[in-house]
Amino acid sequence: MTLDLFADLEQDWTWREELCPGAVVLRRFAMPDDTAISAALHNVTEQAPFRHMMTPGGFRMSVAMTNCGSYGWVTDCTGYRYDTVDPESGKPWPIMPGLLLKLAQEAAVQAGFEGFEPDACLINRYNPRARLTLHQDKDERDLNEPIVSVSLGLPAVFLFGGLRRGDKSLRVLLSHGDVAVWGGPARLRYHSVLPLKEGYHPLTGGHRINLTFRKAA
Numbered sequence: 186m187t188l189d190l191f192a193d194l195e196q197d198w199t200w201r202e203e204l205c206p207g208a209v210v211l212r213r214f215a216m217p218d219d220t221a222i223s224a225a226l227h228n229v230t231e232q233a234p235f236r237h238m239m240t241p242g243g244f245r246m247s248v249a250m251t252n253c254g255s256y257g258w259v260t261d262c263t264g265y266r267y268d269t270v271d272p273e274s275g276k277p278w279p280i281m282p283g284l285l286l287k288l289a290q291e292a293a294v295q296a297g298f299e300g301f302e303p304d305a306c307l308i309n310r311y312n313p314r315a316r317l318t319l320h321q322d323k324d325e326r327d328l329n330e331p332i333v334s335v336s337l338g339l340p341a342v343f344l345f346g347g348l349r350r351g352d353k354s355l356r357v358l359l360s361h362g363d364v365a366v367w368g369g370p371a372r373l374r375y376h377s378v379l380p381l382k383e384g385y386h387p388l389t390g391g392h393r394i395n396l397t398f399r400k401a402a
C-alpha cells in the first residue's frame with residue numbers, strides 16, 4: 186500500500202498537456218537536467234555569444250539569439266536563412282551538446298515523433314519586455330519534421346494560434362523545464378510570445394531562455 190503510494194507520487198514530476206492534434210507540452214520534462222543544460226549552454230555562448238539580430242524590415246530583435254548544431258537560424262537585412270557559419274565570427278556554430286540532442290530526441294519520442302534528428306538548435310534569450318511577434322516557423326526544408334522547444338528560467342505567456350494569421354489563439358504559460366513538441370497538423374500554426382515580465386529565477390537570473398531543436402536541412 187505504502188509502496189504503491191510512493192510509486193504514484195514519483196510519477197507526478199512531469200505530465201503532458203495536449204494543445205491540439207500534433208502539439209503537446211511535456212511539463213517540467215527538462216527539469217531533472219536543468220543545471221547540466223545550463224552548463225552546456227554557457228559553453229556554447231562562450232563560443233557564439235548572444236546577439237540581437239536585425240529583421241529584413243530593419244528592426245533589431247528584442248530577443249537575443251545564438252545557435253548550436255550544424256546549422257543556425259540567422260536574420261539580417263537580406264532575409265531569414267539557415268547558415269552553417271556564425272556571421273559574427275565566420276566560424277561554424279558550436280557543436281550541439283550531446284545532452285541537448287538526447288533531451289530533444291527523448292521529448293520527440295514522448296510526443297509520438299520517432300527518429301527525430303535535429304541539426305539546428307536556436308537559442309533565444311529574453312530580457313524583461315523582450316517578445317516574439319506572431320510568426321510561423323517555415324524556414325526548415327522538410328516541414329514534416331517536428332520542432333522541440335525547451336523553456337528555462339522565467340515563465341512566459343505563449344500564444345498558440347491557428348493556421349491563419351487572424352485565427353484565435355490559446356494562451357499557454359511556459360515555465361522552467363517545460364518542453365513543447367509540435368509537428369504534423371500543428372507544424373505551421375502561428376505563434377507568439379508576450380513581453381517577458383521582470384523576475385528572478387535561480388538558474389537564469391533575470392532571463393528566460395528558450396531552445397528550439399529543428400531539422401533545418
Ligand code: MD3
Nearest residue numbers: 208309334365367371374376378395397
Ligand atoms: C509553435 N520560440 O524560436 S517555442 C521560435 O518561446 C519560437 O522562444 C518561442 O517561436 C519561444 O521560433 C516559442 C514554443 C512553441 C510551443 C508550441 C508550438 C512553439 C509552437 C506549437 C505550434 C507552433
Ligand code: FE
Nearest residue numbers: 320321322376
Ligand atoms: Fe517560432
